[in-house]
Amino acid sequence: MEPTQAIEEALDSFGRQYLAAFAAASTEQALRDERAQLLGKKGALTEALKLMGKVPAADRKRIGERVNAEKAAVDAAFDERLRALHAEARARELTARPYDLSLPGRAPARGHRHPISLVIDDLLGIFRDLGFVVVEGPLVELEENNFTKLAFPPDHPATDMQDTFWVDVAGAPPGARTLLRTHTSSVQVREMSRRTPPMAIVSPGAVFRRDDDATHSPMFHQVEGFLVDRGVSMADLRGVLAAFAERLFGPGTKTRLRPSYFPFVEPGAEVDLSCALCAGSGCRVCKGTGWLEVLGCGMIHPEVFTHCGIDPEETTGFAFGLGVERLAMMRYGVPDLRLMFENDPRFLAQF
Template sequence: MAEPDAVQTFENGLAEIRGAYAEALRAARSEPELRLINGRYVGPQGELTKLLKLMPKLPGEQRRELGQAANALKQEIQATFDEALQSIHRSAREAELTGPPLDVTLPGRWQMPGRLHPITRVRNEVIDIFVSLGFDIADGPEVELYENCFDKLGFPPDHPATDEQDTFFIGAAGSIDAQSVLLRTQTSTIQIREMMKREPPLAIVSPGAVYRRDDDATHSPMFFQLEGFLVDEDVTFAELKGVLTLFLRRLFDEHIAVRFRASYFPFVEPGGEVDMSCVFCRAWEGDRARTTQCRVCKGTGWMEILGCGMIHPVVFENVGYDAEKYTGFAFGMGLDRIAMLKYGIPNIKLLYENDVRFLSQF
């Protein structure tokens, strides 16, 4: 049975909701507020929902018409809601875009990687240069035979040349007579080991820890060296100069000057030492005043960086190579020293103290 009042109530209700909804929405300032208001009208307990429950009571002929009107209002409300929501989103974004910036000084947040030791870094840099020139990398034991460290390298027996490398020997404490096993004093032992193993041509660099009985302000009893050598037919001193000049320029600066001085190592002949422009006062830039005051090169503009030479024929003979047929060059450098130069490390001890405050600088 139809109720004429119901029609009136329904019609009034629609009109009321239409007006009130828009009004209420206009006051909303945030999305939750908006949704709360929306729920008051179209939610399960909402005004419109309640009104729609009256539908069955409407007379049949008007039910269809009023139903359409109600649907139209529902759509209108949805559209109004969407628009209001969008507007609120927009103004929130607007506020974020124009509001105060984030405190960018708060700490960053990430699992931070660690650091390579400066010696490893320098070693990698040095190795990369030689590998790009065609050298292989090799290594060998740190505890070595005397013959590999001295005899086969052409150190004459009982010769003062071995004084330059005060050696740690292996054995019961105090038994200096048993001197056949030692801690290698130089990575040149790799020359012997590789040459005994392989035939020329050979192009090898070998980094590693070496040990000498020296412990003072500028010496560490363990330190790192890198030895390199090239053996082939017709290898020349000119090529030694070429390779080392190229190497130093790549490692430090393409403008540095490099000079070769005569020197002595039992396993090379002619032997030499290599000086390069001081990298502290950047001597190649020719600022005399700066160089004169440089404490590192003592005003000379030069710093010693490498030892080198043509491999002594006695070394070839000791490993069974034909010393007439093959020639070769060898060079050695202290990786600690290069690390200290490159990174301005003032004291060699820092390299072995493993202080994280130091390690984290690299």
């Protein structure tokens, strides 16, 4: 058979059967297989094309155009069906139910407050009941408010690089040194400098020191309280502490003051509360002593009043400060302070 005739017959027999085959292909792979039947290495159209070389020059243009048109028609039909398959798949995705109603439900995990926040809230609640106002101060402080005006001597070890995080702050007053506050007592200076007595203030918050072991963290929390008025005495301080102790650990809780030293009070004392767990008979938490060391306190030093523009001849006051972590560890029986800040949900979920 003449090559021209052979190609023409092949193209004639080709017909439009592939349209039905394409339409029947229900997946992209099936469609591609159908196309390979025509245009693949051994496809029908490919076989016909192999004869092109033998077609006489006179017929070549006509046959070539017909072959190209046939090929273009196959490609167009293929593209159309492929687009239709993609559209069908997308429509199925969009209309399919996105969830399985037969699966069991998953309850959302419910958050709760951190043990430190719980203890701070309890402490503030007690002091609010006693008439104290809650005030917060900044974590980044001037050296003046943290040390100088609290009558720390310039060479006091607490001011040392070893104990204090000194920081540079843009916008700090010229020549002023700034630090992460080492105690909440800086709030005393701030509030006494801008208020007129009488005042009864309690101030909670984070404080920072260069310490890191099982009982010390570089960041921990204190609650500071102070009361300033005419004629305030050590007896008033004892009264407030006794009321606080009974509210914290229950009726009958006893307080004990031991002389101690803090630069910003005179006289100063450490305060012990009778152990709530053993009622004073001695246990693991109080290390057999029957007493828990809970806070430091004293009468505000006259020099501190002078630094804050208050006349110490007319005015007296007391101040106290307590470590929140210590109290939380006692209350919840936590052996290592670092657990409080590692954010392990297995620990935190227990409160």
